[in-house]
Amino acid sequence: MEEKIENTEEQLAEQARIRREKLNKLAQEGANPYLKTKYAVTAHSEEIREGFDALEGKEVSVAGRLMSRRIMGKASFSHISDNQGQIQIYITRQDVGEEAYASFKKDYDIGDILGIRGTVFRTQTGEVTVHATHLEMLSKSLLPLPEKHNGLVNVDMKYRLRHVDLIMNEDVRTTFYRRAKIIGEIRAYLNEKGFLEADTPILLPIEIGADARPFKTHHNALDLEMYLRIETELYLKRLIVGGFEKVYELGRIFRNEGMDSSHNPEFTTVEVYQAYADYFEIMDFTEEMYRRIAERVCGTATVPFRGHEIDLSKWERLTMAEAVKKYSGVDFASISSDEEARKVAAENKVPLEKGRDTKGHILAAFFDKFVEDKLIQPTFIYDYPVEISPLAKRKPEDPTMTERFEYFIAGMEMGNAFSELNDPIDQRERMTGQAEKKRALGMNAEVDEDFLNALEYGMPPTGGLGFGVDRLVMLLTNNDSIRDVLLFPTMKPKK
Numbered sequence: 001m002e003e004k005i006e007n008t009e010e011q012l013a014e015q016a017r018i019r020r021e022k023l024n025k026l027a028q029e030g031a032n033p034y035l036k037t038k039y040a041v042t043a044h045s046e047e048i049r050e051g052f053d054a055l056e057g058k059e060v061s062v063a064g065r066l067m068s069r070r071i072m073g074k075a076s077f078s079h080i081s082d083n084q085g086q087i088q089i090y091i092t093r094q095d096v097g098e099e100a101y102a103s104f105k106k107d108y109d110i111g112d113i114l115g116i117r118g119t120v121f122r123t124q125t126g127e128v129t130v131h132a133t134h135l136e137m138l139s140k141s142l143l144p145l146p147e148k149h150n151g152l153v154n155v156d157m158k159y160r161l162r163h164v165d166l167i168m169n170e171d172v173r174t175t176f177y178r179r180a181k182i183i184g185e186i187r188a189y190l191n192e193k194g195f196l197e198a199d200t201p202i203l204l205p206i207e208i209g210a211d212a213r214p215f216k217t218h219h220n221a222l223d224l225e226m227y228l229r230i231e232t233e234l235y236l237k238r239l240i241v242g243g244f245e246k247v248y249e250l251g252r253i254f255r256n257e258g259m260d261s262s263h264n265p266e267f268t269t270v271e272v273y274q275a276y277a278d279y280f281e282i283m284d285f286t287e288e289m290y291r292r293i294a295e296r297v298c299g300t301a302t303v304p305f306r307g308h309e310i311d312l313s314k315w316e317r318l319t320m321a322e323a324v325k326k327y328s329g330v331d332f333a334s335i336s337s338d339e340e341a342r343k344v345a346a347e348n349k350v351p352l353e354k355g356r357d358t359k360g361h362i363l364a365a366f367f368d369k370f371v372e373d374k375l376i377q378p379t380f381i382y383d384y385p386v387e388i389s390p391l392a393k394r395k396p397e398d399p400t401m402t403e404r405f406e407y408f409i410a411g412m413e414m415g416n417a418f419s420e421l422n423d424p425i426d427q428r429e430r431m432t433g434q435a436e437k438k439r440a441l442g443m444n445a446e447v448d449e450d451f452l453n454a455l456e457y458g459m460p461p462t463g464g465l466g467f468g469v470d471r472l473v474m475l476l477t478n479n480d481s482i483r484d485v486l487l488f489p490t491m492k493p494k495k
Helices: 002-028 045-050 098-107 155-160 162-168 170-192 233-241 279-298 320-328 338-347 359-370 424-440 449-456 469-477
Strands: 059-072 075-082 085-092 113-122 128-139 216-219 224-228 246-254 266-275 302-305 308-311 316-319 379-385 398-409 412-419 462-468
Touching: 002 098, 045 059, 045 075, 045 085, 045 128, 059 085, 059 128, 085 098, 085 113, 098 128, 155 162, 162 170, 170 246, 170 266, 170 279, 170 469, 233 246, 233 266, 233 449, 233 462, 266 279, 266 469, 279 379, 279 398, 279 412, 279 462, 279 469, 302 469, 316 320, 320 359, 320 379, 338 359, 359 379, 359 398, 412 469, 424 449, 462 469
Parallel strands: 085 128, 316 379
Antiparallel strands: 059 075, 059 113, 075 085, 113 128, 216 224, 246 266, 266 462, 302 308, 379 398, 398 412, 412 462
């Protein structure tokens, strides 16, 4: 096995050496491709295929990466790849000239970037093709591409060499075209609804007491420890205080935590806040937004994901207690004390974390064990315990619960929303308690006094929503791992 790998590396090194020799030859002949600064492209592959009737027999200029070639003496067929796909090129010695054709045969390699001018025709096999009359190399590829049919087999290398993965795999390029379209549709929907897009700070002067752990850095000019944001919530709520009634931010979030198929240390979220709305209005809004984005991007509200057909036009709604009763049989409405809840947890073998053994914490633990992975079709879970919802407004009829929901698809949490807590006194108590618990575990945590000060000026009743863009892209591109929808996922450098 080792010998095979060594031989492969030797072969790759030899190919790279030969390509450099070809480049040196071109440079000596005054044809260094790196000196070219532009090329006038008049058409792309898909445009030529779709517009064949109008373009047949007419001249076009195309450019792209050489992906294949079949040399047959005085004529050759090749394919180049551009940002719309691939198109066949027919090259003959008679049409491009002896010198250019000889150079194409000897000096060109798979992976080189070419410019071709020629006329559009259809071959006897029916393939739309450009018959070249002029050919030039625009950039030399000094490293060979992976073998065509296998591509990048090693998954780790797919992420490390994303540029090569994009060259070789049209499905990967399609995923990221679709990602861009999804982000565009999110913005279009929110803008049409009258929301103002905002940009809030990424570098923060304090480490807030929330559960997520931040990345830490140092500001030299201020001689100040600073933290990359773990959310955009507190600044956006300041804007609601300031008089904007509808705001949102689409941007990067950073959390210094573990990685798995649905978590990356830096990721993209959208947070949305609407004054004078409660969590049920935000629920309606979320359902409409997801359905519309799916229809605009995928052409249908029913999409395949993780082996299921997900119908984004139908959403179930359950309280957390109703969901736990449905899937575990335990009715928390009949449990009257923390002690009784702990007993039920022991009977059902539900593990409890230290300091998290109240009825509310135990309800959430039951949900994690018995419910979450059962929620395949879109489901809103609402009315969360106050212990795990420090920024949500309490339910007036039951102060132990909050007006909060999360929604789940294919067993994965996709977003989180509240009727936002706007009582500055209650908010201070909850933030202080959260920070104290974090400090008790040996971690740094502070209370955001600037945010609490802003609340004291008065924030109207407000509904808020936060959701992960990357997970939405996973859903609408049928990718099982978040790394497949991030162009450059976080990875440990290889030595």
